[in-house]
Amino acid sequence: MNIEDTLIMIPGPVPVVPRILRAMAKPVINHRGEEFADLFGECRALFADMFQTKNDILLLSGSGTSGMEAAVGNLINRDETVVTPVNGKFGERFRDIGRLYGNAVPIESEWGYPIDLDRVAAALEEGADAVAMVHNETSVGMLNPAKEVGKLARKHDALFIMDGITSIGGSEVLVDEWGVDIAILGSQKCIGAPPGFAAVSVSKRAFEKMEDVHTFPYYLDLKAHKKSADKGQTPYTPSIPLFYAVQEALRIAHEEGLPARMQRHAAGAAAVRAAAGAMGIEMFPEPDELSGYSDTVTAMKVPPGIAFDQMKKEMLAHKILIAGGQAHLKGNIFRIGSMGNFGPKDILITIQMLESVLHRHGVVSDFGAGIEAAGSVLAA
Numbered sequence: 001m002n003i004e005d006t007l008i009m010i011p012g013p014v015p016v017v018p019r020i021l022r023a024m025a026k027p028v029i030n031h032r033g034e035e036f037a038d039l040f041g042e043c044r045a046l047f048a049d050m051f052q053t054k055n056d057i058l059l060l061s062g063s064g065t066s067g068m069e070a071a072v073g074n075l076i077n078r079d080e081t082v083v084t085p086v087n088g089k090f091g092e093r094f095r096d097i098g099r100l101y102g103n104a105v106p107i108e109s110e111w112g113y114p115i116d117l118d119r120v121a122a123a124l125e126e127g128a129d130a131v132a133m134v135h136n137e138t139s140v141g142m143l144n145p146a147k148e149v150g151k152l153a154r155k156h157d158a159l160f161i162m163d164g165i166t167s168i169g170g171s172e173v174l175v176d177e178w179g180v181d182i183a184i185l186g187s188q189k190c191i192g193a194p195p196g197f198a199a200v201s202v203s204k205r206a207f208e209k210m211e212d213v214h215t216f217p218y219y220l221d222l223k224a225h226k227k228s229a230d231k232g233q234t235p236y237t238p239s240i241p242l243f244y245a246v247q248e249a250l251r252i253a254h255e256e257g258l259p260a261r262m263q264r265h266a267a268g269a270a271a272v273r274a275a276a277g278a279m280g281i282e283m284f285p286e287p288d289e290l291s292g293y294s295d296t297v298t299a300m301k302v303p304p305g306i307a308f309d310q311m312k313k314e315m316l317a318h319k320i321l322i323a324g325g326q327a328h329l330k331g332n333i334f335r336i337g338s339m340g341n342f343g344p345k346d347i348l349i350t351i352q353m354l355e356s357v358l359h360r361h362g363v364v365s366d367f368g369a370g371i372e373a374a375g376s377v378l379a380a
């Protein structure tokens, strides 16, 4: 397989544009010097704009999960409770991290179905200390009701941790307005940088709580990160090439502007949904009025008449990579990302090729309907 020119339309990692790749070739600098402080400061400021927050931004050399662990691990004691709504794989990850650091109260829905807010409220009523929820559940292509959960957390004086790893920088996320105490972003998703870096926003309330938490991760001690950040540094040696990549990715996002960026992501996902509809492919998630289809990844049922592995193989022969389902959804669903610095042509070529593959297998009969539907959304 030629990895140089395979278009990866999966929900992260996403293709990294040359401008960002080139930024990583800059010289390695002293992480205790002025140049690093400038780089660090610029990233923090641009992230604050993207998160729409006045909270502190801390930057971690670790993938998205490091941000999830930092959030839960710094905010709950062994005898405390974190409510973890689960309707997909990443919700399960919060549940598992919660169990490691304290008590988790999982509020489980079937994957792809809405979170039961009444049960979240009941668990908070019983005195839970925090709630940790995935905003955009990548495994099922669904947006969860962060604003409503934020309100519930406030009402019960609990902390709100939100995985915004595949929403921040792609979908609307209002960290301050929603009362998110710790929000998390991963570099390989909506900002379109390489993997291995996470950004978290931390509220004053969260920092206050950390003073009373006695066992917390060492490398991911957010108090230590905050202390260093105030000097324009990280406590341990950061991944300098990734910081350069992230700086460039943030500059690109800033040049585009957040509203335009959100619009582009929404249009990309809407085009995939329109094409699916026209080809008779069913959506996988079942959002209600408070949740919604994701703007950054579309999860669809594998249509009868073809196996996912076959679809994937034939797409890959044309140098386009699509994603399957995770865990029990393997073979049942497939996912197409509209994430990062993609453009309409990436969506169109993906749909075109998908339609060709499905047509060849007799799965779609009205050849051309999918690409026409996608094209009309993107031209609008």
Ligand SMILES: *Cc1c(COP(=O)(O)O)cnc(C)c1O
Residues within 6 Å of the ligand: 012, 063, 064, 065, 066, 090, 134, 136, 137, 138, 139, 163, 165, 166, 186, 195
């Ligand atoms: C990708 C992703 C993560 C983090 O995964 P890493 O592999 O640690 O970067 C967490 N949550 C969601 C919703 C994701 O999509």
